[in-house]
Amino acid sequence: MSSQPPHPALLIPGPIEFDDAVLQSMSHYSESHVGAPFVSTFGDVLSNLRKLFQTTDPASQPFVLSGSGTLGWDQVAANLTEPGDEALVLHTGYFADSFADCFETYGVKATQLKAAIGDRPQLDEVEKALREKKYKVLTVTHVDTSTGVLSELKALSELVHRVSPDTLVVVDGVCSVGGEEIKFDEWKLDVVLTATQKAIGCPAGLSVLMASGRAIEVFKARKTRPNSYFGSWKNWLPSKTDSLYTYLPQSNRLAVMQNYEAKKASYFATPSPQLIHALDTALKQILSRPLDQRFADHRNASQTVKKAIANLGLKQLATKPENQANTMTAIVLPEGVTPPDVVPSLLKKGVVFAGGLHKEIASKYIRLGHMGVSVTDPDRSDLTKAIDALRESLAEIGQA
Known part of the structure; x- marks a missing residue:
């Protein structure tokens, strides 16, 4: 009841x-975001996200940032593409238009491969597009919330790796993660982005993203600085940039997401502790079966x-x-x-x-x-x- x-x-x-227990987690008392109890909870969240996405590759990296699912688009555009790059956006509805617009905001040329309303681009059409031009990334909306269209990921990823192996496979999973099957490692996906308020079953306010080791290497090889500050992986992954929290051990001031997962205090920007507690509860419920x-x-x-x-x-x-x-x-x-x-x-x-x-x-x-x-x-x-x-x-x- x-x-x-x-x-x-x-x-x-x-x-x-939302489940009662998830909502009750939102009322957790206030605590330090670099204190051991909260850091331990955040570490559990990141580890359990690996299980939800079905990745055991230590080179992959989960990110949990305060924001909506839309922040995932910004992370992809700002970190994995540079001005002048090409992106192929598979269009199944409203959200492909928005993702393409996001790329254009960052100076990336977005080409949309459109299907009739209620349908999705066919694999032979995708192959033709990939053979005509070199794309830095290909994006697909797993479930387009505007149309209810489900895209098939496994065969699509196999096609991309066969025809254009350097192209990153990016999945908008905002309306799918937690409800539709996703095998991150097995299907060789490079990025899956989502938000907490849909099938994961946690209140809105957290942007969740899983990046492959290949995507991280593409980020590290970029020639220009990311055109984002809050969303820049430069500030969430190991770097030479020191933190404001100088009292933390030096080793804990460099790799924010890795440190949280290792249950070490770290800092770049203040997370949302109550939402992290709610996400922790939701993930543990999901993974209990x-x-x-x-x-x-x-x-x-x-x-x-x-x-x-x-x-x-x-x-x-x-x-x-x-x-x-x-x-x-x-x-x-x-x-x-x-x-x-x-x-x-x-x-x-x-x-x-x-x-x-x-x-x-x-x-x-x-x-x-x-x-x-x-x-x-x-x-x-x-x-x-x-x-x-x-x-x-x-x-x-x-x-x-």
């Missing part, structure tokens, strides 16, 4: 509903939702089964029905859906998130409640 005040079930594609079971739970919940949607006579933006995400569903509304016709009614029935986000068709669909505790907690009936509310809301406007 939840101790949270009664509230509508938040079933948008993030933020999601086999990851395969967690991913299966999300697949099963997704199939239940999608079957119910079909039974209501509705379609998804992602029409092909292989393109359909397990963490969310983008639901096309009946002709002539818009989100304002149903979303307020859904709220009155105790569930919160999101309106459309893709700028070309935003008025034609709504989005339902199904991840985290709404999926994994057998005592919750969030998704059943959501489908029942959608059925009733459509009936009220003569769309039953």
Whole structure:
């Protein structure tokens, strides 16, 4: 039984509903961010992120910075590319446009390989693009929150390594990590970036990123200084730059993320202690069961939702089964029905859906998130409640 005040079930594609224990961790008393207790917690977080991403390579590096998932884009653009570099951005919706815009902000030329709305670029199209030009990075949105399109990572990464082996494979996993399977080492991914407020199940405010050893070496070989200060890996990885905290041992003033993982005090910028405690709780909950079971739970919940949607006579933006995400569903509304016709009614029935986000068709669909505790907690009936509310809301406007 939840101790949270009664509230509508938040079933948008993030933020999601949070477990009581995670929220209680947010009320942790104040403590020093370089004190042994907090440093130990941060160390556990970084170690457990390796398990979540399924990497055992000591050359890979997890980063946890205060910020949103968008900060992950800045880290990639600022650290792994330089002005004049080329980036190939696979487009499956709104967030590819945004990632491309981020690259352009840093003077990187972004080429978007677009698919029809609800689809994803095909491998032969990606291969053709890679053979036509040399790209420093290729980016793919694992689950595009605007369309519910799921991209296939394993075959894509194999293609990139075969056709353009120097190109870094960068994954926007904001709406996938914790709900969709990701095998960082096995699939030879170079960067996966995410945020805490979606399938990981922790309140918003932390940008999480895993970088491969290959990506770190590309960063170290750059010819220009990163065009970011807070997001520069120069300030989070070993460097010759001294810290303001001169009372710390010299060895603890250089490698912030490595030191935290080794449970040594370190400093560049003040972290978010209460959020780190919440993330620690969320990760330990996730890892208390086999990851395969967690991913299966999300697949099963997704199939239940999608079957119910079909039974209501509705379609998804992602029409092909292989393109359909397990963490969310983008639901096309009946002709002539818009989100304002149903979303307020859904709220009155105790569930919160999101309106459309893709700028070309935003008025034609709504989005339902199904991840985290709404999926994994057998005592919750969030998704059943959501489908029942959608059925009733459509009936009220003569769309039953």
